[in-house]
Amino acid sequence: MSSHREAPEISQDPVADSTDLYAFVSPDRHDSVTLIANYIPLQAPAGGPNFYEFGDDVLYEIHIDNSGDGRADITYQFRFRTEVRDPDTFLYNVGPIGSLSSKNWNRRQFYSVKRVEHGEPKMLAEGLRCPPCNIGPLSTPDYHKLAEEAVHHLPGNMRCFAGQRADGFYVDLGSIFDLGNLRPFEQLHNQFGMHIFSKPAPGVNATNRMNVHSIALQVPISEVARHHAHAESQPRSVIGVWTTASRQRVRIWDADHGKNVHSGPFRQVSRLGNPLVNEVLIPLGKKDRWNTLPPSDDKLFARYFTSPGLAALLPGLYPGVFPHLAHLVKSGKPRVDIEAILLTGIPAGIIPGFQNHTGPVLADMLRLNTAIKPASKPNELGVVGGDLAGFPNGRRVFDDVVTIEVRAIAGLTYPLIDKKFSPDGAASLVTDGLTRASVRAPYLSHFPYLGVPYSGFSNPS
Amino acid sequence: MRPAQGGRALRRPGKDSTVLPEIHARTPEGDTPERTPRSDLSRRSVLRTAAGAGVAGLAASAIIGAAGPVFAATAGAARRAGSRPRSDHATAAASGQHAPGDLVVHVRDAGSGEMDVFTGTSQIRLRDKDLAARLIRAIG
Numbered sequence: 001m002s003s004h005r006e007a008p009e010i011s012q013d014p015v016a017d018s019t020d021l022y023a024f025v026s027p028d029r030h031d032s033v034t035l036i037a038n039y040i041p042l043q044a045p046a047g048g049p050n051f052y053e054f055g056d057d058v059l060y061e062i063h064i065d066n067s068g069d070g071r072a073d074i075t076y077q078f079r080f081r082t083e084v085r086d087p088d089t090f091l092y093n094v095g096p097i098g099s100l101s102s103k104n105w106n107r108r109q110f111y112s113v114k115r116v117e118h119g120e121p122k123m124l125a126e127g128l129r130c131p132p133c134n135i136g137p138l139s140t141p142d143y144h145k146l147a148e149e150a151v152h153h154l155p156g157n158m159r160c161f162a163g164q165r166a167d168g169f170y171v172d173l174g175s176i177f178d179l180g181n182l183r184p185f186e187q188l189h190n191q192f193g194m195h196i197f198s199k200p201a202p203g204v205n206a207t208n209r210m211n212v213h214s215i216a217l218q219v220p221i222s223e224v225a226r227h228h229a230h231a232e233s234q235p236r237s238v239i240g241v242w243t244t245a246s247r248q249r250v251r252i253w254d255a256d257h258g259k260n261v262h263s264g265p266f267r268q269v270s271r272l273g274n275p276l277v278n279e280v281l282i283p284l285g286k287k288d289r290w291n292t293l294p295p296s297d298d299k300l301f302a303r304y305f306t307s308p309g310l311a312a313l314l315p316g317l318y319p320g321v322f323p324h325l326a327h328l329v330k331s332g333k334p335r336v337d338i339e340a341i342l343l344t345g346i347p348a349g350i351i352p353g354f355q356n357h358t359g360p361v362l363a364d365m366l367r368l369n370t371a372i373k374p375a376s377k378p379n380e381l382g383v384v385g386g387d388l389a390g391f392p393n394g395r396r397v398f399d400d401v402v403t404i405e406v407r408a409i410a411g412l413t414y415p416l417i418d419k420k421f422s423p424d425g426a427a428s429l430v431t432d433g434l435t436r437a438s439v440r441a442p443y444l445s446h447f448p449y450l451g452v453p454y455s456g457f458s459n460p461s
Numbered sequence: 462m463r464p465a466q467g468g469r470a471l472r473r474p475g476k477d478s479t480v481l482p483e484i485h486a487r488t489p490e491g492d493t494p495e496r497t498p499r500s501d502l503s504r505r506s507v508l509r510t511a512a513g514a515g516v517a518g519l520a521a522s523a524i525i526g527a528a529g530p531v532f533a534a535t536a537g538a539a540r541r542a543g544s545r546p547r548s549d550h551a552t553a554a555a556s557g558q559h560a561p562g563d564l565v566v567h568v569r570d571a572g573s574g575e576m577d578v579f580t581g582t583s584q585i586r587l588r589d590k591d592l593a594a595r596l597i598r599a600i601g
Contacts, residue, residue: 248579248582250565250579261563263563263579263580263581263582264565264579264580264584265582265584266582
C-alpha cells in the first residue's frame with residue numbers, strides 16, 4: 001500500500017497512520033494547490049457503532065519546504081476535538097443526520113487549523129465541523145450535502161475539509177505481498193516451483209470499498225511557494241510536501257476514568273512524502289525509525305533508494321523477464337534515477353519542459369512544480385506517461401503510483417541518467433493490473449476530489 | 462545539554478545550598494532524533510502523580526510527601542520551559558488540552574538517577590540519584 005500499515009509500530013496505531021499524501025495544482029483553480037493527507041487505513045464502512053474518527057490526541061501536520069533543505073518552512077497543523085451530546089445512548093446518531101448541526105448526531109468532531117511559518121504560529125480557524133461517517137440511507141440520507149457543508153472557506157482564499165472519504169488509492173495488495181506476484185504476469189513468476197499459475201489474471205483492488213479519513217487543504221500558490229513563479233524552469237516554483245502525525249510522549253491508562261491520559265511534548269510517529277517509500281524501500285528493521293525522522297535526515301537511508309531491494313528481487317521472481325535489470329543490479333551502479341525521482345527531484349534539462357528539483361539535500365518529499373498547469377487530459381501514469389502534471393510532479397488522487405514506481409524500479413527511468421541503458425521490454429508493461437477505473441467511488445472534479453465515502457449500509461454487499 | 466535556568470534555583474529538600482546538578486530543559490522542538498531518544502515506559506518506571514486522579518494511589522502520595530518541593534520546583538521549571546517560544550510542535554503543545562497539574566516521572570536509569578519529568582506538553586530531564594532511589598523505594 002502507499003503507506004497503509006507500512007511499519008510495525010504505526011500499524012498498531014491506525015488513527016495516527018498516514019496512508020496517502022497528494023499535492024497538485026487544483027484542476028479547477030489554477031492559482032491554488034490542493035494538499036490532501038489521508039489517515040486511518042482500510043476502514044470497513046460498516047464499522048459502527050463507534051465509527052471512525054480522527055484522534056483527539058494526535059497532532060496532524062502537513063509540511064511544506066520551499067527552500068530545499070528538507071525542513072518545514074510552512075506547516076499546517078490540525079487538532080481535533082470530539083463532543084458527545086448524549087452519553088446515555090449507545091447510538092452514534094438517534095435519527096437522520098440532515099445537516100452538520102443536526103441534534104440527531106450524537107458524536108461530533110471539530111477541529112482547528114493553525115499555520116506555522118518559520119516557527120511563528122497563526123490560528124487560521126477553530127471549531128470547524130467534520131462530517132459524520134457515511135452510515136446509510138436512514139442515518140445519512142444526503143451524504144453529498146453533509147460533505148459539502150463540511151467544506152470550509154478560510155480567510156486568505158483557502159478551503160479546508162477534514163473527514164471521511166473513499167480511498168482513492170488502488171493496489172493489488174493480495175498479490176504483491178504474496179511474494180511479489182503481479183497477477184497480469186503471474187504465469188511468468190517463478191512460483192517457487194509450485195506451478196500454480198498458468199495464465200494472466202486481472203488485478204484485484206485491495207482497497208476497494210474502503211474508506212479513509214482525509215485532511216484536505218486548498219491554498220493559493222502564493223501562500224506556499226517561496227515566490228510565486230510562473231515559469232516551470234524556476235527552482236522557486238517547486239515545493240516539497242510531507243505529512244506527519246505526532247503523539248505526546250507519555251500515554252497512561254487511567255483505569256479510574258476508563259481513558260488514556262497524555263503528557264509531554266509531541267513526537268513524530270508517522271511520516272509520508274512520496275508513496276511506497278517506507279512501504280517498499282525502507283527495510284523492516286528501520287521503518288519505525290524512519291517514521292520518527294524529518295525528510296532532512298533521509299541521507300541516512302540513501303542506499304535503500306540507490307539500491308532498492310525490489311530491483312534485485314524482480315529478475316529472480318520473474319526469470320528471464322528482466323535481463324537488463326539483472327545486469328544493472330549486478331553492476332552495482334547506484335540507481336541515481338530513483339534517488340532523483342524521490343529524494344532530490346528531477347533537475348532541469350533531463351525531461352523537456354520539466355523540473356522539480358529542490359537541490360542537493362536528500363529528502364523524501366512530494367515535489368510539486370506549481371508553475372506546471374493541470375493537464376486537460378490527464379494520464380494516470382504521470383510523467384512517465386507524458387503528463388508532466390502528474391506523479392512524480394506532486395501526486396494527483398488518481399495517479400497510478402504503484403505502476404509508475406514498479407516500472408521505475410524495473411529500470412524504465414534509468415535512461416534518464418544513462419542514455420546507453422536499454423530497459424527491458426517488460427519494464428514499460430509491468431503493472432499490478434489496476435487503473436483509476438478500479439476505484440468504484442468516482443473521483444470528484446472539485447475539492448476535496450476524493451470520492452464520496454462508501455456507506456456502511458451498502459458495503460460490503 | 463546545558464542546564465536550564467530553572468535548574469539553578471532548585472534545592473534538594475532538607476539540604477542547604479545544594480544545587481541539583483543536572484536539570485535540563487528538553488526542547489520538544491523539531492523531530493531531531495538525537496534529541497529525542499526513544500524510551501520504553503513501564504509500569505515500574507513511570508509514575509503518574511496527577512492530583513485527584515489517584516492513578517498511583519498511595520505510592521504517589523508517599524512520593525509527593527517525600528519530594529514535594531522538588532516536584533513543585535520541577536513542574537515550575539517544566540512550565541517555564543514549555544512557555545518559551547520554540548518550534549511548531551511546541552506551539553501546538555501550547556494549545557494542548559492537558560491540565561497543568563498532571564505530572565509524570567519516567568526514571569530512565571535508577572543507577573544514575575536520570576529521569577524525565579513530563580507535565581502538560583513539556584518535558585525536562587534531570588539527574589538525581591537520591592530522588593530516583595526514593596521513588597523506587599516508594600513503589601516497592
